[in-house]
Every structure is written in C-alpha cells, then in structure tokens.
Amino acid sequence: MSEKVLIELTVNGVEHELVVEPRRTLVDALRHDLRLTGTHVGCEHGVCGACTVLVDGQPARACLMFAVQAEGREVRTVESLAEPDGTLSDLQQCFADNHGLQCGFCTPGFLMLAEGFLAEEPSPTREQVREVVSSNYCRCTGYQTIIDSISACAAQRCGGAAKEGAQ
Amino acid sequence: MTATASERTLRGGSWVGRSVQRREDPRLLTGSGRFLDDITLPGMLHAQFVRSTVAAGSVTALSLDAARAMRGVRGVFAARDLGLTGIIAGLDRPLTEFRPTEMPVLAQDRVRYVGEPLAIAVADDAYLVEDALELVEVEYEVGAAITSIPGALAEGAPLVHDEVPANTFLDVSMFDTEGVDQAFAEAAVVVDVQCSTGRQNALPIETRGALAYWDARDEQLIIYTCSQVPHQVRTVAARSLGLDERKIRVVVPDMGGGFGIKCVVGREEIAVAAAALRLKRPVKWIEDRRDALTASFLAREQHYDAKAAFDADGTLLALQADVLCDMGAYSCYPFTAGIEPLMASAEMPGVYQLPAYRVRGRAITSNKAPTAPYRGVSRPQYVMVIERLMERAARELGMDAVELRRRNLITVFPYTGINNITYDPGSYLESLNLCEQVLQDEGWYEYQAEAAQQGRHVGIGYSCFSERTGYGSAAFAARKMDVVPGFDISEIKMDTSGTVVVTTGTLSHGQSHETTMAQIVADKLGLDINQVKIVQGDTDRITYGFGSFASRSITIGGSAVSLAAVKLGDKLLEIAAHLLDTHIDNVRLGEGRVELVDEPGTGLDYRAIAEVAHLRAQLLPKGVEPGLAATASFDVNGDGTFSNATHGAVVELHPGTGKVEILRYYCVEDCGVAINPKVVDGQARGGIAQGIAGALFEEVTYDANGQPLVASFIDYRVPTACEIPDVGISHLETPCLFTESGAKGAGEGGTIGAPAAVLNAVNDGLRHTGVELNDTPIHPHVVAAALATATATAREDSPA
Ligand code: FES
Ligand code: FES
Numbered sequence: 001m002s003e004k005v006l007i008e009l010t011v012n013g014v015e016h017e018l019v020v021e022p023r024r025t026l027v028d029a030l031r032h033d034l035r036l037t038g039t040h041v042g043c044e045h046g047v048c049g050a051c052t053v054l055v056d057g058q059p060a061r062a063c064l065m066f067a068v069q070a071e072g073r074e075v076r077t078v079e080s081l082a083e084p085d086g087t088l089s090d091l092q093q094c095f096a097d098n099h100g101l102q103c104g105f106c107t108p109g110f111l112m113l114a115e116g117f118l119a120e121e122p123s124p125t126r127e128q129v130r131e132v133v134s135s136n137y138c139r140c141t142g143y144q145t146i147i148d149s150i151s152a153c154a155a156q157r158c159g160g161a162a163k164e165g166a167q
Numbered sequence: 168m169t170a171t172a173s174e175r176t177l178r179g180g181s182w183v184g185r186s187v188q189r190r191e192d193p194r195l196l197t198g199s200g201r202f203l204d205d206i207t208l209p210g211m212l213h214a215q216f217v218r219s220t221v222a223a224g225s226v227t228a229l230s231l232d233a234a235r236a237m238r239g240v241r242g243v244f245a246a247r248d249l250g251l252t253g254i255i256a257g258l259d260r261p262l263t264e265f266r267p268t269e270m271p272v273l274a275q276d277r278v279r280y281v282g283e284p285l286a287i288a289v290a291d292d293a294y295l296v297e298d299a300l301e302l303v304e305v306e307y308e309v310g311a312a313i314t315s316i317p318g319a320l321a322e323g324a325p326l327v328h329d330e331v332p333a334n335t336f337l338d339v340s341m342f343d344t345e346g347v348d349q350a351f352a353e354a355a356v357v358v359d360v361q362c363s364t365g366r367q368n369a370l371p372i373e374t375r376g377a378l379a380y381w382d383a384r385d386e387q388l389i390i391y392t393c394s395q396v397p398h399q400v401r402t403v404a405a406r407s408l409g410l411d412e413r414k415i416r417v418v419v420p421d422m423g424g425g426f427g428i429k430c431v432v433g434r435e436e437i438a439v440a441a442a443a444l445r446l447k448r449p450v451k452w453i454e455d456r457r458d459a460l461t462a463s464f465l466a467r468e469q470h471y472d473a474k475a476a477f478d479a480d481g482t483l484l485a486l487q488a489d490v491l492c493d494m495g496a497y498s499c500y501p502f503t504a505g506i507e508p509l510m511a512s513a514e515m516p517g518v519y520q521l522p523a524y525r526v527r528g529r530a531i532t533s534n535k536a537p538t539a540p541y542r543g544v545s546r547p548q549y550v551m552v553i554e555r556l557m558e559r560a561a562r563e564l565g566m567d568a569v570e571l572r573r574r575n576l577i578t579v580f581p582y583t584g585i586n587n588i589t590y591d592p593g594s595y596l597e598s599l600n601l602c603e604q605v606l607q608d609e610g611w612y613e614y615q616a617e618a619a620q621q622g623r624h625v626g627i628g629y630s631c632f633s634e635r636t637g638y639g640s641a642a643f644a645a646r647k648m649d650v651v652p653g654f655d656i657s658e659i660k661m662d663t664s665g666t667v668v669v670t671t672g673t674l675s676h677g678q679s680h681e682t683t684m685a686q687i688v689a690d691k692l693g694l695d696i697n698q699v700k701i702v703q704g705d706t707d708r709i710t711y712g713f714g715s716f717a718s719r720s721i722t723i724g725g726s727a728v729s730l731a732a733v734k735l736g737d738k739l740l741e742i743a744a745h746l747l748d749t750h751i752d753n754v755r756l757g758e759g760r761v762e763l764v765d766e767p768g769t770g771l772d773y774r775a776i777a778e779v780a781h782l783r784a785q786l787l788p789k790g791v792e793p794g795l796a797a798t799a800s801f802d803v804n805g806d807g808t809f810s811n812a813t814h815g816a817v818v819e820l821h822p823g824t825g826k827v828e829i830l831r832y833y834c835v836e837d838c839g840v841a842i843n844p845k846v847v848d849g850q851a852r853g854g855i856a857q858g859i860a861g862a863l864f865e866e867v868t869y870d871a872n873g874q875p876l877v878a879s880f881i882d883y884r885v886p887t888a889c890e891i892p893d894v895g896i897s898h899l900e901t902p903c904l905f906t907e908s909g910a911k912g913a914g915e916g917g918t919i920g921a922p923a924a925v926l927n928a929v930n931d932g933l934r935h936t937g938v939e940l941n942d943t944p945i946h947p948h949v950v951a952a953a954l955a956t957a958t959a960t961a962r963e964d965s966p967a
Contacts, residue, residue, distance in 0.1 A: 023294065037205035038198015040423070043456040044370040047880035050372055078198035088196060096192040099845045103677030104195030104851060105202065105373045105423025134887035137880075139372050139424050140677045142852035142917075143888035 007071045011036065012080040020067050027051040030077060031159035038108045042137065049136025052109040053077050055080045059116035078108035081115065091115060100149030102140035109136050114150045118142035123158045126151050182686040182696055183908060183964035186845035189682045190696065191524050191675075192451040193893075203376045208449040211378070212241055213293040214439055217286040217451065218277035218305045218462055222534040222873025223325070224310035226276055226285065226305060233302040234288055239295040242446050243303070245286040246275040249441045252407045254432060255648035256274045256500040264339050265505055266331045270497040272407060272434045272441070272535070278307070279496035280536050281875055282462025287438045289450055312534040316470055319321030327496060327532040335366050336494060336504040337401065337530035341512040344585055346523040350485035354476035358559040362552045363942045364922070365866035366468035366493070368883065369541040369857075370677070372461040373423025375433060379440040380449035382416075387707075390417045390440050395430035395674055396714035398499055399650070401706045403432040404440055415440075419704030422676035424643040426857070427540040428464040430716040431499035437924030460711075460874040460883060465867055468493040468550045469507065479496040481564050481571040485523035488515060488552070492545075494530045495537040502540055504530040505627055510545040516584050517553055518595045518668050518811065519575040520635045526587045533729040534873040540716060542857060543918040550632040554939055558930065569603050569845050570926075572631055575735045590633065593811040594899040598835040599631050601897055602813040611817045614830075624954060625830070626818040628934025633811040634910025636838075637722030637905065639803030650712035654802035656729035659688070659735045661795035663781050665773030666698040666761065669731065671711015673724030674704045678850065678914060680720060683842045684728050687908055690730035692739075693756045694773075701728075710798070718912025721842055722808060722903070723801055729907035730799035738795060742780060743771050745788035755787030801907070810911040814855070814920035816928040825951030827863055827929055829892040836916055837899040840909035847898055847913045854917020856891045861918070862889065862925040862943050 011034060018033050025044075030036045042050030044063045051062040054076040059085070081089040088096065091114060101107040110133065117124070117132045124132075129150050133143060137161045194200050205755045219226075227248045231243045253269035285305065290296035313319045313327055314559065319334035327334055351357055374712055375393040388410065394400050397417040405412045422429070442451040454463065474487040495920045508528025512607060516524060550909070557575070561568035573596060577584075579590035599703035611627060618625040635642075640653025655672040662668070663873035669688050685699040692699075702708050712720070736756050743761035744751045762770035779786045784793040817831040834851055841847045864884040868876045877883045902909030921942055929950065930939055940949060 003629070006441055018704075021294065028293075031204070034196070035207075037202075038200075040373070040376075041204065041453075042201070042423075043880055045456065045879055045881075046370060048456075070384055082197045086193070086197070088193065092196040095196055096188055097191070099186075099849050101192065102679070102849055103373070103422060103424045104191065104200055105371075105421075108198050121542065125295075130888045136887055136890040137372060137887065138369055139426070139857070140853045141849060142854075142856035142894060143891050143894045144852055145849065147888060149892075 005068060007068055009067065009070055009075065010129040011075045012077060022066060022068050024067045025063050026065040026067045026070050027062035030062060036077050038078050040049045040105055041109055042106065049113060050106050050109040051110045052136065054112055054116050055118060057116060076112070078111055081111060090156055094153040095149040095157070098145050100141065100145045106136060107144040110138065110146055115155070118150070118154055118157065122154060124154055133156055161166065169819055182689040184844050185680060186698065186843055189679050191679060191681050195949045202373060202421045202423055203391055204453050205379060206420065208380060211449040211451055212291060212446065213296045214287050214289045214291045214442060214450050215296045216284040216298055216435060217288060217300060218458070219274065219281055219283040219285055221278060221307045221309050222281050223310040224278060224307045224833060226278060227308050228306040229285060230304045230706055231286060232300040237299050237302060240299045241289045241291065241448070242442060243286055243288045243299065244442055244445065246271060246273040249273065249438065250438060254403055254407065254434060254500045256498045256503040258503050258505050259647040262534060265337045268328050268336070268498050270434060272283040272437045278639060280534050281873060282458065282536055283496070284434060284438065285810055287442050289442050289446060295587060296322070313536065313799070314533060314869050314871060314873050316493050316531050319533050327534060329795060331532055331793060334532045335529055336498060336532050337508055337528070339509065339512065340436065340527045342586060343525045347451055347485045347487060347525045350523045352478045354484055355479035356560055356563045357474060357554055358563060359474035360552060360555045360941055362469050362471045362555060364469050364548050365944050366465050366535070366860065366882045367541065367861050367865050368867055369426035369428040370885065371424030371426055371429065373431060374454040374456060376436070376453040377436040377439040378451040378907035379443035381444060386414065388415045388440055388444065390415065390436065391420060392417060392436050393422050393429055394436070395425045395676060395716055396432070397674065397704055398459060398672070398712055398714070399828040400432050400436055403500055404437055404834045407437045408441060408444070412905060416466065416707045419674060421871065425542070426542045426719060428459055428466065431464060431502065431539040438565050453581070455740055456880070461817045461878050462536055464499065464539035465495060465536050466538050467861065469545065471548065473552050473556060475560065477560045481560065481566050481574050483575045484518055486521055486749060487525045490526065490528040492530050492632040493533050493535070495533055495535045497537040498536055499539045501648065501652065503648070504532070506540055507545045513588065514546065514635055515549045515553065515584055516586050516909050517550060518551065518577055518631050533870055534877065540823065542682050543915045545860060546632065546634065547858060547922045550630055550919055551923040551926055554630045554927055558927055561872050562905060569599065571598060571630060576631065588806045590809050591904050592901050593633055593809050594837045595631060595633065595811050595902050597899055598811060598813040598837060599629070602629065602815045602833055602835045605895065605897065606815050606817065609831065609893055611831060618819070624932040626819065626820065626928040626930065627815065627817050628924050628927025628929070630814045630920045630927065632919055632920055633809040634718065634912065634916045635807050635809055636718035637803045637808045638717050638719065639723070639807060641805065642648060642807050649780050652943055654800050655724045655727045656798065656800040657731040658710060658796065658798045659731040660733060661773065661777050663774070663777045665777050667692065667694065668702060668727055669698045670702045670709045671724045671728055672709055673715045673720040675715065678715065678720060679843065679846045683721060683846055684725060686842055687725055687729050688732045688774050690728055693758050718914040720907045721908070721910045722801060722912050725842065725910060727799055728800035730801055731797050734797035734799055735795060738797060739773065739776055742776050742787060742791060743855065746771060746776070746779060803905050806907050808911045810838040810913060810916055812916050813919050814924035816924040817927065818928040818932055820929065820932045820950050820954060822954040823951060825947030825949065826953070826958045827945060827950060829859065829925070832892045833895040833921065834917070835897045837901050838913040839901060839903040841898060841900070841913040842908060842910055844898065849903045851896055851917045852894050852912045854915060855894050856886065858918040858921020859891060859925060860886050862922040863945055866944050
C-alpha cells in the first residue's frame with residue numbers, strides 16, 4: 001500500500017501538487033496534507049456529512065472520495081467562503097444571526113451543503129431546505145436553526161422575496 | 168468596605184439578558200476553529216487500540232510481534248509493557264452498598280466487553296497504524312456474557328467482576344419513609360408501570376481523542392484531549408503514570424460536543440500519554456466512529472418497576488420504585504456506576520408533592536461497554552415513569568391527566584420534599600397551564616378530534632419536570648462521592664489596556680461560554696464583551712475546576728466569574744478614589760471607567776487606573792498590591808437550584824408503517840434569568856432533539872454473546888432534520904436565589920422532558936387500542952402492531 005502517486009489538486013482556486021497513497025481519502029488530503037482543517041471528519045463512512053465539500057460545485061462527502069479522484073476537478077472547502085479579510089459570507093452571517101451552530105463541528109459540512117444547494121435552487125421552500133439539511137447530522141442544534149439560517153440566506157439573496165415559485 | 172462598595176456601585180447592566188451574537192461563531196464558521204484533530208506537531212505519531220473482540224473471557228495469547236515488526240510502526244504496547252495504575256472511582260459507602268472496581272488502562276488477562284482496549288499501537292501515519300492492527304492476533308478463552316439485567320441478577324450468573332457479588336455495583340435503598348404501606352392499603356387507586364429505556368450513545372459528532380507529548384523545556388507532559396473535565400484527567404493521568412500533577416498540563420481545544428460522555432476520564436487518554444512518554448514523540452489518537460459506537464462510553468439503559476397510590480381526588484399519596492441501571496463493564500471516573508441509580512433515587516419525586524416514598528436503586532454490571540453520564544442522567548427515565556403513572560391514574564380515576572397533574576404539582580416554595588431536598592421557587596403550575604393553553608390556542612385538540620373522525624391516530628402528551636442544576640459540594644457530598652465536584656474558581660486580570668482576561672473552570676463544548684460568561688463580566692465591570700476574554704480548558708492557566716456537566720457552567724462557573732469581576736471592580740474603585748483624591752463612597756463603576764458620583768462624566772478610565780497599577784505602582788494607595796487581579800470561588804448553598812419546564816407533543820401514528828410523526832412540539836421553560844436567551848433556546852432545542860432520539864430512534868443493542876449490533880450509522884438511527892420538528896418555546900423567569908446572576912442551569916431540560924412527552928402522546932394516540940407502551944425507543948413495528956390489532960378488533964366488533 002505504500003506506492004504513492006503524484007496528483008494535482010485545485011482547492012479553493014489554488015493548485016497544489018501532492019504525493020499520496022491511492023487510498024488516501026480526499027478529506028485526509030485536505031486536512032492533513034494541505035492543512036485546510038476546516039473540513040471535519042465525523043464518521044468516515046459517508047453518513048454524517050461533516051466532511052462535505054464542493055466538488056465541481058456539487059456537495060460531496062470528502063470521506064468517500066479518494067484524493068486521486070479529485071484530480072482535475074474544482075474542490076471548494078469552508079475556507080473559501082469568507083472574504084480574505086475575514087468578513088463572513090452572507091451564508092455564514094446567516095448562521096451567526098440565527099444561532100445555526102453550537103459546537104461548530106458539523107458546521108462546515110452544513111455550510112458547504114447549503115452553498116451547493118442554494119447555487120442550484122436559489123429560492124427553496126422551507127421544506128426543501130429541511131430535506132436537504134437532512135443529509136447531514138448535527139447533534140447540538142436540533143436542526144431548526146440550521147434550516148432558519150439557510151432559509152434566511154436564500155430569502156436575502158432573492159431580495160427578501162417570498163419563497164413562492166419554488167419547486 | 169468592599170462588599171458595600173460593590174453593592175452600591177454596580178451598574179444595572181446591559182449585556183445579560185440579550186441575545187448577543189456568539190463570539191465563537193466567526194472562527195467556527197470560517198473553519199478557523201481548532202479542534203483536536205486539527206493539531207499537528209513535528210514528529211507526531213498516530214495511535215489506535217487493539218480491542219477485544221469478545222465480550223467476556225480471558226486472553227490466552229496476544230501476539231504483537233508481527234505488528235511491531237511492520238515498517239513505520241514505532242511501538243505496540245500491551246498492559247505489561249506500560250505497567251500503569253488502573254482507574255478507580257469511589258463512593259464513601261460501605262461494601263454492602265457499593266463495590267469499587269478498577270478499570271485497568273489496558274486490559275491484561277481478562278476482558279469484559281467487546282471493544283475493551285488490550286494494546287495501543289503507534290505508527291508514523293494514521294493509515295499505517297490500522298494496517299498494523301490487522302497483524303495483531305489475540306486468542307481468548309471465551310466466557311459466558313452478561314447482556315441483560317435479568318441475566319446479571321439470575322441465580323448463579325457468572326460474575327463480570329469477581330469482587331462484585333450478584334453483578335451489583337451499587338444497591339442502595341435511599342428512602343423508605345413512614346406511611347408507604349398504609350397509603351397503598353388505603354388508596355382509592357393504585358397504578359403501576361414497568362418502564363425500560365434502551366442503551367443510547369450520546370454521540371458527539373466529534374469523537375473522542377487525545378494528543379500527548381513531553382515538553383522538555385517545561386518538563387511537562389502535555390495532553391490535548393476532548394474532555395469536559397481537564398483537571399480530573401490530570402489527576403488520573405498523574406496517578407496512573409506516577410507523576411506529580413504539576414508535571415502534567417491538560418489542554419482542551421475547541422470541542423465538537425460532549426453531552427456528558429466526555430465528562431469521565433477515558434482509559435485511552437492515559438494510554439496515549441504513556442505511549443508518548445515511552446516513544447518520546449507526540450502521539451495522537453482520534454477515535455474512529457466504529458469505536459465511538461461500540462467501545463466508547465454509552466448511556467441510559469434502565470429499567471423501572473414503579474407504583475403509585477392516589478386518593479379518589481387524584482392526590483398522590485405514595486410512590487414506590489425499584490430502579491435498575493445497566494452500567495456496563497466498569498465504573499466511570501469520577502462519578503462511579505452509582506451515578507444513575509443515586510440520581511434517580513434522590514430526585515424521582517420531581518415536581519409533585521409526595522407524602523410517602525420508598526425506593527431502591529441498583530447499578531448492575533454487564534459485559535457491555537461502560538456507561539457515563541449523558542445529558543439528563545436518569546431524569547429522562549424517571550420523569551417518563553412518573554408521567555406514565557400520572558396518566559394511568561388519571562385514566563383510572565376518569566380525570567383529565569393535566570388536571571390531575573395540577574392537583575399534585577408543588578406550588579408553594581421553597582418546598583422541602585420527602586426526599587429531603589429543598590426546591591427553590593419555580594413555575595411548575597404556570598408552565599403546565601401555559602403549555603396546555605398554547606396547544607389549545609393552536610387548535611390541536613380540535614385537530615385531534617377531527618383526525619379521530621377520519622380514523623387517524625393523533626395523540627397529545629405532556630411532561631412536567633424540574634431539573635436540578637448547579638449541584639454544589641453539599642449536594643454531591645450527600646451522594647457520598649469521593650470526588651465532590653461542587654465549586655468553581657475564577658480569576659480575573661486587567662491588563663494595562665484596561666481590558667480583562669477571565670478564567671473559568673467550566674468548559675464549553677458548544678454552550679457558548681465565551682459569549683455568556685463575557686456578558687456577565689461585561690455587566691459587572693462596565694466593559695464591552697469584546698474587552699473580555701474568557702479562558703477555559705487549560706489546567707496550567709486555570710487554578711482548578713470541574714469542567715462542564717450537570718448544567719453547572721452558568722450556575723456555578725458563571726457565579727464564580729461574576730464574583731471575581733466584582734472583586735476586581737472593588738479594587739478599581741479603591742485605586743481610583745485615591746487617585747481622584749475623593750472618598751470611596753463618591754466613586755462608581757461606569758462605562759469603562761470609574762466615575763465621580765457627585766460629578767458624573769468625570770473620572771478615570773480603566774486604562775489610566777491599570778497603568779498606575781502596573782507601571783507606576785508608587786502612586787497606589789498605601790497597602791494596595793500592585794497589579795489588577797482577583798480570584799473568587801463559588802459553591803452553591805443548599806440543595807442547588809431547580810429549572811423547570813413543561814413539554815407538550817402532538818404526534819400522529821401511521822398505520823402500516825408504525826411511524827410516529829411529531830406534528831407539534833412545544834416547550835415552556837424556566838431557567839431563571841437567561842443570560843443569553845438565544846443560547847438558552849439553542850440548548851432547549853438541541854436537548855429536545857436528543858430526547859426525541861431516545862424516545863423514537865436510537866438504541867445500542869447486543870446479541871446474546873455480547874457482540875454489539877450497532878457499529879456504524881447504518882445500524883444506529885440518528886434522527887435528521889426530517890425527524891426532528893421545529894420546537895416552539897416560551898420562557899418564564901423565576902430568578903434563582905442561589906446564583907449570582909439569578910440563572911438556573913439550562914443544558915439538560917430538553918433531553919429530560921422529551922421522552923415522557925412523546926411517550927405520553929403516543930399512548931394518547933393509542934388509547935382506543937387498549938395497548939400501552941412504556942419502553943423506549945418506541946419501535947415502529949410495535950406501534951404498527953398496536954394499530955393493526957385495534958383495527959382488527961374494531962372490524963370484528965362492528966356489526967357485519
Ligand atoms: S465524515 Fe464523511 S460523511 Fe461523515
Ligand atoms: S453544532 Fe455541534 S454538531 Fe452541529
């Protein structure tokens with residue numbers, strides 16, 4: 001298992017060269033090789049969603065992908081959301097405003113899930129948000145404020161417009 | 168002088184009571200938090216544990232050589248290699264009541280549960296160490312496993328510990344008051360109930376872990392760990408490793424939840440530290456989810472056999488209960504296996520007036536992973552039992568169950584119960600009335616009636632409870648714990664910029680201490696919360712503390728923080744009065760400054776005072792020490808403080824699938840003064856979600872050989888956003904008399920109230936079936952069967 005391969009990874013718009021074992025998961029490569037520790041690990045078997053990142057814009061479980069599989073694709077992690085000066089993105093700010101996090105361990109996963117989802121469905125109903133949120137676990141919040149946070153962000157982005165018209 | 172000065176000069180305060188935004192959020196939202204696994208040190212190695220694959224028996228061979236020989240493996244250590252002292256948690260009780268046992272850091276000859284650690288393997292890389300584990304071979308002589316309470320208590324059952332007769336860690340009959348038998352003999356109605364609750368996993372999303380290394384410069388062993396109780400980890404590590412405590416520093420970084428299972432000392436933390444000392448390299452262990460589900464601390468498995476006597480008016484006359492808790496293979500440190508039965512025995516009467524009480528509580532050992540306190544500790548269970556008894560009595564008496572509760576609730580405070588506990592003022596009746604009113608106003612009773620017309624099964628259920636929080640030393644001493652985690656100490660220091668750093672011995676793992684504690688200090692000193700830094704989770708920076716559990720953070724830690732701030736304020740006043748050449752009575756704390764009472768707007772800002780205190784000490788009044796620091800400790804007087812709440816649930820039961828759908832969940836809670844209402848709401852909602860999880864979904868099961876049947880999230884049903892409803896919350900506020908801020912604990916109520924409310928609602932939905940459910944989790948097939956029987960009976964009964 002010690003044979004290693006050289007790969008190129010583009011994460012948050014920055015290219016990296018990495019030497020990894022083929023079995024190295026994407027989340028380990030992000031966290032431990034690139035030191036982007038914002039993405040978390042909760043189960044390593046694809047259920048909890050703590051490791052969610054965007055791969056070519058789509059939410060993906062970084063514990064279920066090997067780093068080698070991400071070659072040539074655009075990976076975005078939670079570190080990409082805020083402005084370089086630390087100003088929170090609208091989505092992050094909505095989480096802060098709505099107490100959408102407590103311990104914060106699940107939070108990067110929910111943020112990236114929501115980021116990918118809202119890009120595809122900019123004006124979801126609350127029930128749609130709930131359904132999407134149900135793909136990740138949070139043990140602290142009871143989910144309601146996470147749904148509030150994402151719904152609030154969607155409403156803001158749509159100029160505060162009502163959520164009608166959503167499929 | 169100081170006491171009166173602080174009373175006279177403290178400002179009204181503008182931070183406490185406001186839902187200010189959390190100061191933790193920016194770092195956590197940007198991925199800049201620092202959790203345990205985010206820490207990497209030069210030369211760091213990775214550890215995992217060789218764990219027993221059998222539940223009971225002895226180890227006949229352990230071959231580690233192949234693993235040791237693997238490239239990249241730096242060490243594999245079994246118990247014999249490390250020679251560590253085991254972990255013993257004690258109670259000051261006679262052997263007839265409690266049997267202390269040792270939990271070895273690594274098991275040597277005997278194993279007692281699947282997942283028990285036998286050896287620690289350390290390698291260059293986290294993948295390699297798992298490869299190494301594959302090369303370890305263990306042979307066992309397998310024994311019969313104890314996997315249930317009846318199995319443990321059966322005549323001639325094998326013993327989990329030779330020194331624990333009848334597999335009973337603890338057997339205490341805490342109360343047997345006068346009049347119990349008479350009350351049962353004379354009662355108009357006697358109801359009984361047998362309730363069982365399943366074994367649960369508290370399941371923080373961040374698993375446990377530790378990272379240890381020897382810091383040669385400080386001559387200290389540094390242990391980073393996900394622990395709610397860093398000082399207690401230090402104590403156990405020191406004893407186990409044979410080091411003085413000063414030679415160990417335990418640091419807790421950001422923590423991804425704990426919920427109680429991280430408030431006991433894990434054997435793995437100690438083994439990691441020992442391996443780091445051996446190898447003279449940093450060693451990190453991050454528990455994987457499989458181990459977290461099978462081999463970590465579990466919780467909750469209890470069985471109750473209870474009965475209650477009522478008179479014809481529905482007045483509760485007596486309660487009798489037999490409480491059995493399956494604590495698993497070992498006693499946890501520092502609480503011991505006694506924690507659950509003792510908690511249940513002491514507090515079971517809850518919010519109701521009770522004239523006569525008899526209780527026996529037992530802690531049973533079994534060949535399952537050990538248990539630890541989990542959010543609520545026994546209260547979710549005994550509240551469920553009492554609330555079932557109330558419902559049953561109401562039915563027998565033909566009374567409304569809410570009305571029956573009203574008749575029995577404690578309404579005059581302070582109230583000293585049959586359990587010798589004095590309850591501080593609460594809003595038991597008001598919360599019940601309000602909760603019922605809300606569900607009425609929202610039309611749920613009409614909805615239920617209409618649904619019944621359509622042949623649907625909608626139920627409404629309540630639970631009333633109080634939650635003892637802020638256990639001081641006296642309360643824990645009454646339990647006869649060896650370690651009495653009552654008080655907390657805070658230190659506050661002002662720097663020359665006029666801003667402060669405050670330590671707390673409590674520890675946030677999601678509860679927002681950096682915000683709420685700062686709100687308290689900001690009010691006491693007239694600072695902005697951003698001028699207050701809260702330090703927690705570092706045994707070198709914090710004098711002593713017991714961490715966070717039992718909702719003690721704001722009640723006890725918050726009070727210590729508050730007192731320290733007041734002391735510092737007094738010193739500021741004294742110095743300022745001197746510098747302003749005025750009398751101490753003529754100064755008061757203002758916004759970031761000390762002001763003259765007779766000339767508002769003039770005074771000295773903190774920076775100026777702090778500069779004198781540190782940089783020009785010659786200007787200080789005679790006898791005043793240079794520097795600006797103060798220390799205070801706080802312990803709750805009396806029996807602690809009681810938050811209370813009523814929960815109401817509306818459920819629909821779906822025939823066929825047996826799904827229990829929660830249509831509405833409402834909570835009326837009273838935790839006294841809410842420091843930050845948004846944070847309190849968050850605690851309630853998170854707790855309710857975990858309570859619903861216990862009521863409807865989660866259960867750790869074992870087969871007859873003690874093999875865990877839950878090893879991944881495929882087997883363990885964790886509720887998601889689709890199963891957890893939105894929760895409506897109303898707040899009542901009965902300030903606490905015993906804490907500095909008037910706050911009562913708010914961490915656990917949600918978890919305590921939810922199982923009973925959901926169970927009562929389900930039974931209300933089943934009332935026409937004649938089936939009554941008293942066990943959690945409520946399995947869908949049980950609900951489906953009940954509904955199917957009812958439909959079949961109805962069909963038979965209906966004229967053809
Ligand atoms: S860590 Fe990837 S889904 Fe849980
Ligand atoms: S905020 Fe703690 S797990 Fe979600």
